[in-house]
Amino acid sequence: MHSVKSTSLFVATLALLVFGSAEATLAQSGASGEQSADNTAAARAAYGRGTAEFDAGNYAESEAAFWEAYEFVPNPIVLIGVAQSRQRRGELQGAVDILQRYLAEQPDAQDRARWESAIEEMMQTPGTLVVSTIPAGANLDVGGERHDGVTPAEVSLAPGEYTITVSHEGHLDSRETVVITYGARYDHEVAMVSEDAADANGAFGVGGRVGDGSGTDAGADGGDSGGVSRGSLVWIASGVSGAALVTGTVLGFLALSEQSEFDQTPSHDGADRGERLALMSDISLGIAAAAAVTGLVLYFGDDDESDDSAAVDVDPGLRVHVVPALSPTSASVHAHIAF
Numbered sequence: 001m002h003s004v005k006s007t008s009l010f011v012a013t014l015a016l017l018v019f020g021s022a023e024a025t026l027a028q029s030g031a032s033g034e035q036s037a038d039n040t041a042a043a044r045a046a047y048g049r050g051t052a053e054f055d056a057g058n059y060a061e062s063e064a065a066f067w068e069a070y071e072f073v074p075n076p077i078v079l080i081g082v083a084q085s086r087q088r089r090g091e092l093q094g095a096v097d098i099l100q101r102y103l104a105e106q107p108d109a110q111d112r113a114r115w116e117s118a119i120e121e122m123m124q125t126p127g128t129l130v131v132s133t134i135p136a137g138a139n140l141d142v143g144g145e146r147h148d149g150v151t152p153a154e155v156s157l158a159p160g161e162y163t164i165t166v167s168h169e170g171h172l173d174s175r176e177t178v179v180i181t182y183g184a185r186y187d188h189e190v191a192m193v194s195e196d197a198a199d200a201n202g203a204f205g206v207g208g209r210v211g212d213g214s215g216t217d218a219g220a221d222g223g224d225s226g227g228v229s230r231g232s233l234v235w236i237a238s239g240v241s242g243a244a245l246v247t248g249t250v251l252g253f254l255a256l257s258e259q260s261e262f263d264q265t266p267s268h269d270g271a272d273r274g275e276r277l278a279l280m281s282d283i284s285l286g287i288a289a290a291a292a293v294t295g296l297v298l299y300f301g302d303d304d305e306s307d308d309s310a311a312v313d314v315d316p317g318l319r320v321h322v323v324p325a326l327s328p329t330s331a332s333v334h335a336h337i338a339f
Contacts, residue, residue, distance in 0.1 A: 039072045039073055040073055042072045043068075043069040043070075043072035043073035044069075046065050046066075046068040046069035047066065047069040047078065049065040050063075050064075050065030050068075050081055053065055054081070054084070054088075057088075059086075059089045060085070060089065062085045063081075063082050063085035063089075066078055066079075066081040066085065067082060070082070076101075076105035076109075077102075077106070079098050079099075079101055079105070080099075080102060080115075082098050083095045083098040083099045083102065087122070090183065091183075092123075092182055092184075093181065093182070093183060093184065095122060096119050096122055099115050099118065099119050100119065102115065103115060103116070122182065123159070123182045124158070124159070125182045125183040126156045126157055126158050126180075126183075127156075127157055127158075127159060127181055127182060127184045127185065128185045128186070129154070129157055129162075129164075129178065129180060130152065130153070130154045130155075130185065130186065130187045130188065131151050131152065131153050131154075131155070131166065131188050131189075131190070132151055132152040132188070132189045133151040133166055133168065133189070133191075133192055134189070134190070134191045134192060135168065135171075135192065136150070136152060137151065137168065138150055138167060138190070138192065139151075140153050140155075140164065140165075140166055141166075141167070142157070142163075142164050143163060143164075144163075151166065151190075158180070159180055159182045160180055161177060161178070161179050162177070162178055162179075162180060163175060163176070163177050164176055164177075164178055164188070166190050166192065168192055170194055170195055171192040171193060171194050171195060172192065172194075172195060172198055174193075233295075233298050234295050234298045237291045237292070237294045237295030237298060238292075238295045241287075241288045241289075241290075241292040242288075243288075244284045244285070244287040244291060245284075245285065247284040248281045248284030248285035248287075249281075251277050251278075251280050251281035251284060252278075252281040254281075255274055255277035255278040255281055258273050258274040258277055259274050
């Protein structure tokens, strides 16, 4: 990688180019504004401080001083000092940005090939991926290759996109995609989920797992019937039907009241409210009818058992989610069954 090995050479070459160019500009333009003799003197002093800090290994300070010199005399060559300071600090992306700016501001640069080569070399510099897990000690797979050792782990990777997988005994595997940029460091932490916790969280839907013998899913005698009783389903359907019927009736009366007010004082808002109430009333009554039919089918349907407490066979792994939905223009109930 291209870098400044000799501070004296670095100073002599760039200082001559920078301030020789600035003085030539002043002589040609006769300007006394931003590029005045005072500005040139200030730039020379700032550049000298930057060079001293660079030589001492204080690269943040040298970058600041070089920027100060550039502000006094905006000669593109000063940007090389900024780029070198960033490169020494390991900020390769920042160094590339500044070198590209230098080449853009100095299109006829005689050292263009040198800095283009430096840019290309820096952009091939591997990045560093640091993976830690909770708990620690997980196995790590990066891009299909198993990493030696366990987490926390530090991996050097060429720029690109990688799929990383961490696995730990008693925990679910975690798989994610990361993008590695040249010269950058990425700290990636994974909080792993234990298999026990995953089983517990996945075992229940809204109201619990159907057929697991707990809560309202138990048989009439309080034991584990292995299913939901027909009688319970009939009562549930009847309850839904009754609630929806009451809701639809109330909404219907409200819609009629809104219509009456609209007839006396017509308005767009009144019309909209009336239409919404009427729509929701119709939907509620429709739900009531559907639930009532379901209850009747369950009640009068054939059953091999002798009484209403006979269980309806349900997969023990079945989960039922019932979610009501209401919007300004509609109302509905969504049922989701997972198994």
